[in-house]
Amino acid sequence: MTQPSGSKINDDLLRPLFHTSWRFFLLVAVFGGIVALGLSTWMWQARNGYGITGIKWPVYWGFYITSFVFWIGISHAGTLISAILRLVNAGWRRPVTRCAEAITGFALMIGATFPIIHLGRPWLAFWLAPYPSDRLIWPNFRSPLVWDFFAINTYLTGSLLFLFLPIIPDFAVVRDKSTGLRRKIYGALAMGWRGTPKQWHRLETAMQIMAVAIIPVAVSVHTIVSFDFSMAPVPTWNTTIFGPYFVAGAIFSGIAGLLIAMALLRKFLRLEEYLLPLHFDNLGKLLLVMALLWGYFVFNERLVTYYGNEPAHMAVFWRTQSGTFAPLYWTMVTCNFVLPLILLGIRRFRTITGCVIASIGIVIGMWLERFLIIVPALGHKYLPYSFGIYRPTPPEIIIASATFGAMCLLYVLFAKTVPIISMWELKAADHLPAKHPHSTAKEQRLGDSHA
Amino acid sequence: MRAVYGLYPNGDSAQQAVNRLRAAGLADREITVISAQPMEDCEFGEMDKASWMWWIACAGGLTGMSIAFGLSWVTAHSWPMNVGGLPTFAWWPNLIVIFELTMLGSILATVGTLIVSALLPRKGQTLYDPEVTDGQILVGVEDPAEGSIPGLQATLGAPPGARVKTI
Numbered sequence: 001m002t003q004p005s006g007s008k009i010n011d012d013l014l015r016p017l018f019h020t021s022w023r024f025f026l027l028v029a030v031f032g033g034i035v036a037l038g039l040s041t042w043m044w045q046a047r048n049g050y051g052i053t054g055i056k057w058p059v060y061w062g063f064y065i066t067s068f069v070f071w072i073g074i075s076h077a078g079t080l081i082s083a084i085l086r087l088v089n090a091g092w093r094r095p096v097t098r099c100a101e102a103i104t105g106f107a108l109m110i111g112a113t114f115p116i117i118h119l120g121r122p123w124l125a126f127w128l129a130p131y132p133s134d135r136l137i138w139p140n141f142r143s144p145l146v147w148d149f150f151a152i153n154t155y156l157t158g159s160l161l162f163l164f165l166p167i168i169p170d171f172a173v174v175r176d177k178s179t180g181l182r183r184k185i186y187g188a189l190a191m192g193w194r195g196t197p198k199q200w201h202r203l204e205t206a207m208q209i210m211a212v213a214i215i216p217v218a219v220s221v222h223t224i225v226s227f228d229f230s231m232a233p234v235p236t237w238n239t240t241i242f243g244p245y246f247v248a249g250a251i252f253s254g255i256a257g258l259l260i261a262m263a264l265l266r267k268f269l270r271l272e273e274y275l276l277p278l279h280f281d282n283l284g285k286l287l288l289v290m291a292l293l294w295g296y297f298v299f300n301e302r303l304v305t306y307y308g309n310e311p312a313h314m315a316v317f318w319r320t321q322s323g324t325f326a327p328l329y330w331t332m333v334t335c336n337f338v339l340p341l342i343l344l345g346i347r348r349f350r351t352i353t354g355c356v357i358a359s360i361g362i363v364i365g366m367w368l369e370r371f372l373i374i375v376p377a378l379g380h381k382y383l384p385y386s387f388g389i390y391r392p393t394p395p396e397i398i399i400a401s402a403t404f405g406a407m408c409l410l411y412v413l414f415a416k417t418v419p420i421i422s423m424w425e426l427k428a429a430d431h432l433p434a435k436h437p438h439s440t441a442k443e444q445r446l447g448d449s450h451a
Numbered sequence: 452m453r454a455v456y457g458l459y460p461n462g463d464s465a466q467q468a469v470n471r472l473r474a475a476g477l478a479d480r481e482i483t484v485i486s487a488q489p490m491e492d493c494e495f496g497e498m499d500k501a502s503w504m505w506w507i508a509c510a511g512g513l514t515g516m517s518i519a520f521g522l523s524w525v526t527a528h529s530w531p532m533n534v535g536g537l538p539t540f541a542w543w544p545n546l547i548v549i550f551e552l553t554m555l556g557s558i559l560a561t562v563g564t565l566i567v568s569a570l571l572p573r574k575g576q577t578l579y580d581p582e583v584t585d586g587q588i589l590v591g592v593e594d595p596a597e598g599s600i601p602g603l604q605a606t607l608g609a610p611p612g613a614r615v616k617t618i
Binding site for chain 1: 485490559564565569570581
C-alpha cells in the first residue's frame with residue numbers, strides 16, 4: 001500500500017470535521033445521557049452523604065478508588081507509548097500517536113475526578129492544594145495522597161501540552177480550509193502557525209524535550225499511585241513490588257484501551273488506509289509482552305506472599321485464591337493472561353478482531369485486578385474487629401459506569417473537532433532525509449509506506 | 452506588508468528558488484520558506500535549526516526544583532510537627548514532590564520557549580498563502596527593497612513549476 005498524497009490526507013482526515021452525520025448526534029446524545037445520569041447521581045450522593053454508598057468501615061475504598069487507579073492506568077496508553085515511539089523514531093507511530101495521546105488526556109481528567117467523588121465533602125477538595133491559607137494547615141508533603149496531587153497534575157499538564165503542541169500545524173490546516181467563525185476559532189488555536197523551517201525545528205525540539213521529560217513522569221505517576229497502597233500497613237499491600245507492578249499493569253491496560261479506540265476510529269471514521277493491520281499487529285505484540293510481564297509480576301507477588309506465610313496476608317491470599325473473591329480472581333487471570341496468550345500469541349489469531357477481543361478482556365481484567373487489590377485486603381486486616389464486607393450500591397455502580405460514557409463522549413467530541421491522525425506527520429514521511437540518522441532502512445520504509 | 456513569493460510543487464524546485472535568491476545576494480534571514488510539513492530531505496529545511504531550547508528546559512527544571520524545595524522546606528519549618536522524633540524535613544518523601552515540579556518546570560519552560568521563539572508573530576514576518584496547505588511550498592521575500600521586485604520575480608519564477616505572486 002502506498003502513502004496517501006497530501007491532498008488525500010487533508011480530505012480524508014478533515015472529513016469528520018466538516019461533515020456531520022446523524023451518527024455523531026446519536027453518539028453525543030447517548031454518551032451525554034450516561035454522563036448526565038452519572039453527574040446527577042453524584043450530586044445526589046453529595047446531598048445525601050456517603051451513607052447511600054456501600055463504603056463503610058472497614059472498607060473505605062471501593063468502586064471509586066478502584067476506578068481511580070484503573071483510569072490512571074488507562075492514561076498510560078498515550079503519552080508514554082507515544083513518547084517512547086517518538087524518541088526511537090519508529091516510523092509506524094505516525095497514525096497512532098494522536099489517538100493515544102488523546103486517551104491519556106481524557107483518562108487522566110476522569111481519573112483525577114475520582115478522589116473528589118470519593119470525598120464526603122467534595123467542595124473542600126481544594127484543601128489538597130498547597131496555598132498559604134488562614135487555617136494554618138499545609139498539606140503534609142509526607143503523605144502519598146499529596147504526592148498523587150503533584151504527580152497527577154504534572155502528568156496531566158504535560159500530557160495535554162504533549163497532545164496540543166503537534167496539533168498546532170493541523171489547526172492551521174483547518175483554519176485555511178474553513179470560513180467564518182470556524183476560521184477565527186481555528187486561527188486562534190493555530191497561534192499564527194505558518195510552517196517556516198524555524199517553526200518546524202522548534203516544534204520538533206520541543207516534542208523531543210517533552211518526550212524525554214514525560215517518560216519518567218509517567219512512570220512516577222503510577223508508582224506514586226501504587227504508594228497509596230504500599231505505604232499502608234494493610235495485609236498484602238506493604239510490598240516493594242507494587243511500584244513496577246502497577247506501572248506494568250498501567251501500560252498493559254493502556255495499550256488495550258488504545259487498541260479498542262483505534263479499532264472504533266478505523267471503523268467509524270473510515271480510516272482503513274491509515275490505521276493498518278500492521279499497527280494492530282505491532283501493538284498486539286507489545287500487548288502480548290505486557291501480558292507476560294503482568295503474569296510474571298502476579299506470580300512473584302503471590303509466591304512471595306505464600307512463602308512469607310504471615311497469617312493476615314495468607315487470609316487475604318486465600319480469600320482471592322479460593323474464597324469469596326475467587327470467581328473474580330480467576331476471571332482476572334483468564335482475561336489478563338490466558339486470553340491474550342491465545343489471541344495474541346498465535347499469529348493466526350492476531351488480527352484486528354483478535355486484538356480487540358483480547359483488549360476488551362484486558363480492560364475488564366485490569367479493572368478487576370485493582371478491585372481485588374483493594375477490597376479483599378481492606379475487608380480482612382490484622383484483627384477480627386476490623387473484618388468486614390463491601391457491597392457496592394447502585395449509586396457507586398452508576399457513577400463508575402458513567403465514566404466510561406464520559407470517556408467515549410470526550411473522544412467523540414475530540415474526533416469531531418481535531419484531526420484524529422496527525423496530518424503533518426503523515427506528510428512528513430515523504431520528506432525524511434535520504435539517510436536518517438536515527439532510523440533504519442526498514443523503519444523509514446514503514447514510515448513511507450505504512451506497510 | 453509587501454512581498455514577492457513563488458509557490459512550488461515540490462522540494463527540488465523550492466530548493467532551486469532558495470539557491471537563486473542566495474546567489475542574488477539575499478541572506479537566509481531575508482528569505483521566507485513555508486511548507487505544510489518539515490522538509491528534512493531539502494537543504495533549506497535545515498535553516499534556523501540552532502536553538503537554546505534544551506538549555507532553557509534545563510533552567511526551567513532547576514527553577515521547578517528550587518520552588519519545590521522551598522515549598523516543602525518552608526512548609527515543614529513554618530509549622531514543625533514532631534512525629535515520633537522523625538526529622539521535620541524529610542528528604543525521601545519530599546524528593547517526590549521535588550522531582551515532579553522539576554519536570555513540570557522543564558515542560559513549561561519548553562512550551563514557553565516554543566511560543567515566544569516560534570509562534571508569536573514578529574514585525575515583517577506575516578507572509579502566508581493558504582495554498583501551502585495543499586502541498587505547495589512557498590519561497591519569498593518579505594518587504595523587499597524598492598526596485599528589486601522585478602528582479603525577484605524573475606529569480607523566483609525560474610525554477611520549474613513556479614507560480615510567482617506579488618502582494
